[in-house]
Amino acid sequence: MPKHLIESKIIINAPIQSVWKVLSNFDNYHQWNPFTPKIDIQNTIGSTVGLHVRLNPKSAKTILQKETLLAWEEGQRLEWGIQNSWFVQTIRIQRLTAIDAQTTEYYTSDAFKGPLTGLILLLYRQKIQIGFDDVCMGLKKETEGLQGKA
Template structure:
C-alpha cells in the first residue's frame, strides 16, 4: 500500500477550521486542489469531486463518505475506473492544539494493480496539491480569524 500524508498548523480554533473544511458549496472559492465537492456530509453519501493537482488537467471522482466524526475527521473511499485498479481512501483529520490552534492532517492511502505506476506519474503532483490546499485553508482561516469573524467561511 502507498500513501501520501501532509499536515499544517493553523492559527484558528478547530471548530472554525472544520466549518470551512466541510463547507463543500464554497470549496471553489478558496481551494486550488479540490475545486469542487457536491454532495452531503453524511456517511454513505456519494460525492462528486474534482481534483486538480498542479500541472494536470484534473480528474473527476465519485467517492463515498465512510467516516464522519464532527470537528475531528471525515474520510472517503473512491476509485478510478474499476475497483481494484487504483483505489484510494482520503482522510482529513483535525487535532485541537493549545492556544486556539489546529493541526490539519491530510492523508490518502492508495492500493490497486496500477497504484505504483499511477503514483510514479502523479504522486509528487498530488502531494503538491495537498500542500497547496493545506496552505490555502490556513490562509483563509487565519485571515477570517484576524478579522475577528466568528466563523471561518470564505470571504466574498
C-alpha cells in the first residue's frame, strides 16, 4: 500500500445497482455508515460536499469536513476531495465493480499529498482506516439486508 493512501474494499453479495442505490442515498447514511453518518451533497461537479465525520466510533460527535465533488459516475463511482489547500490535498474515491450479476466489489480510498500529509496521517491514519473498514461492513450489511427483504 502506498504511504499516502488509505484504502479498504469488500465483496457485497448484491447486484451493482442495489449497492449503488444504498451508496447514493445520502439521506439514509445514518442507518448504515458509522464513519460518515451525514453527507450534504448535490450531484454537481465542483459543488461543496459537507461530510459529517465521526472519528471516534464510540462517540456521537462528528466534525464537519468540507470538500469538493470531483466525479459522479452514476452507478459506479463517486469522488470528492480537498483541492484548494496549500497544506494538504486529498482525493476520496468510492468505486463499485460488478464481479457478476449478483456480486459487487466496493472499494474506497483516500489519497493525500502536501506538506502536512505526514502529520495528518500520523494523527488520523488509524482512525480513518477503521472508519473505512466500518463503511465497508456497513454498506455490505445494509445492501445484503435489503436484498434479503426483496
